[in-house]
Amino acid sequence: MAYKAEYIWVDGTAPTAKLRSKTRIMEDDKTDLPIWGFDGSSTNQAPGDKSDCVLQPVFQCPDPIRGGQNILVMCEVLYIDMRPHETNTRRRCAEAAEKFAAQEMWFGIEQEYTFFKEGRPYGFPFGGFPAPQGGYYCGVGADEVYGRDVVEAHLDACLAAGLHISGINAEVMPGQWEFQVGPVAAPQVADELWIARWLLYRIGEDFEVSATLDPKPVKGDWNGAGAHTNFSTKAMREGYDAIIAAAESLAPRVVEHVALYGHGIEDRLTGQHETAPFSEYSYGVSDRGASVRIPWQVEVDQKGYLEDRRPNANCDPYDVTYIIIDTVCTALA
Numbered sequence: 093m094a095y096k097a098e099y100i101w102v103d104g105t106a107p108t109a110k111l112r113s114k115t116r117i118m119e120d121d122k123t124d125l126p127i128w129g130f131d132g133s134s135t136n137q138a139p140g141d142k143s144d145c146v147l148q149p150v151f152q153c154p155d156p157i158r159g160g161q162n163i164l165v166m167c168e169v170l171y172i173d174m175r176p177h178e179t180n181t182r183r184r185c186a187e188a189a190e191k192f193a194a195q196e197m198w199f200g201i202e203q204e205y206t207f208f209k210e211g212r213p214y215g216f217p218f219g220g221f222p223a224p225q226g227g228y229y230c231g232v233g234a235d236e237v238y239g240r241d242v243v244e245a246h247l248d249a250c251l252a253a254g255l256h257i258s259g260i261n262a263e264v265m266p267g268q269w270e271f272q273v274g275p276v277a278a279p280q281v282a283d284e285l286w287i288a289r290w291l292l293y294r295i296g297e298d299f300e301v302s303a304t305l306d307p308k309p310v311k312g313d314w315n316g317a318g319a320h321t322n323f324s325t326k327a328m329r330e331g332y333d334a335i336i337a338a339a340e341s342l343a344p345r346v347v348e349h350v351a352l353y354g355h356g357i358e359d360r361l362t363g364q365h366e367t368a369p370f371s372e373y374s375y376g377v378s379d380r381g382a383s384v385r386i387p388w389q390v391e392v393d394q395k396g397y398l399e400d401r402r403p404n405a406n407c408d409p410y411d412v413t414y415i416i417i418d419t420v421c422t423a424l425a
């Protein structure tokens with residue numbers, strides 16, 4: 093029987109790319125996913141007189157919204173001569189992962205986001221502010237938690253799609269939530285994160301709430317939204333020397349890393365609200381005010397992983413995992 097393949101890709105919107113998708117009907121149980129095309133002049137990826145761009149399927153999973161045989165398909169964008177498009181950040185991520193495959197780097201990404209309804213964060217009263225932060229993080233109760241029905245539907249959808257979602261929690265600001273994907277190797281962890289983001293937006297349609305990855309959705313004394321990126325190589329999972337060497341390796345490349353960690357990072361990494369200043373680098377055990385945290389259990393076990401707390405919620409996980417692999421795997425090689 094014919095089935096539906098939802099081709100999903102990352103567009104060329106600046107400064108932060110958006111997701112796009114369209115449906116292709118696959119005939120009679122055919123399983124070879126063909127390359128496809130789209131109008132790049134409508135996605136900031138091509139001029140109008142040379143508008144065709146190519147979609148190359150790279151990752152697929154069951155479509156939990158449509159069910160049945162239907163699938164979601166993550167794609168790379170190519171030029172018509174099959175070179176990677178300039179907006180295609182996945183390619184160099186995949187190449188770095190391939191180059192350092194022997195180190196077996198894994199990633200677990202904590203995606204924070206904020207629901208909006210009727211132009212304000214879900215749970216914010218009309219024309220004002222809710223009670224200050226304090227009771228919302230991992231909270232329970234109708235006076236503190238907003239959007240749990242959407243969050244549960246999204247979690248179920250991610251599981252049904254077979255994504256490596258590893259948890260959810262309510263965050264520090266009302267209407268703010270988090271889900272985690274991983275641990276999985278790159279670029280798959282990023283493919284799965286982009287698909288999980290797509291599912292979040294898509295499910296939001298049914299509940300008439302939108303989700304935003306804005307790193308600082310409310311100015312002032314409200315937490316921003318990040319995408320803490322946890323990572324480990326085989327050596328880090330086996331010993332503490334590699335943990336320290338990896339933490340040290342990030343120090344000289346602060347500027348390059350932060351440049352790939354999401355637009356507007358200066359506004360979020362201020363040194364307040366559980367962040368370190370964007371231009372400085374620090375690491376420490378259990379330290380939520382450091383750039384990189386060594387989880388306490390990792391110190392106890394003398395092995396495990398590190399948490400880079402700097403990436404913004406709106407980061408491109410292909411870029412983030414690319415540069416962490418490049419820096420850390422080069423240092424540990």
Ligand code: ADP
Nearest residue numbers: 198199200201202258272274275322323324397
């Ligand atoms: P936090 O305490 O910072 O809120 P979370 O529980 O939200 O931490 O997220 C921790 C993340 O770390 C999860 O995504 C998990 O998959 C990931 N993780 C756990 N172990 C490893 C590891 N060895 N390598 C990489 N990521 C890991």
Ligand code: MN
Nearest residue numbers: 202270272320
């Ligand atoms: Mn978390």
Ligand code: MN
Nearest residue numbers: 202204263270
């Ligand atoms: Mn969090």
Ligand code: MN
Nearest residue numbers: 202320399401
């Ligand atoms: Mn974290």
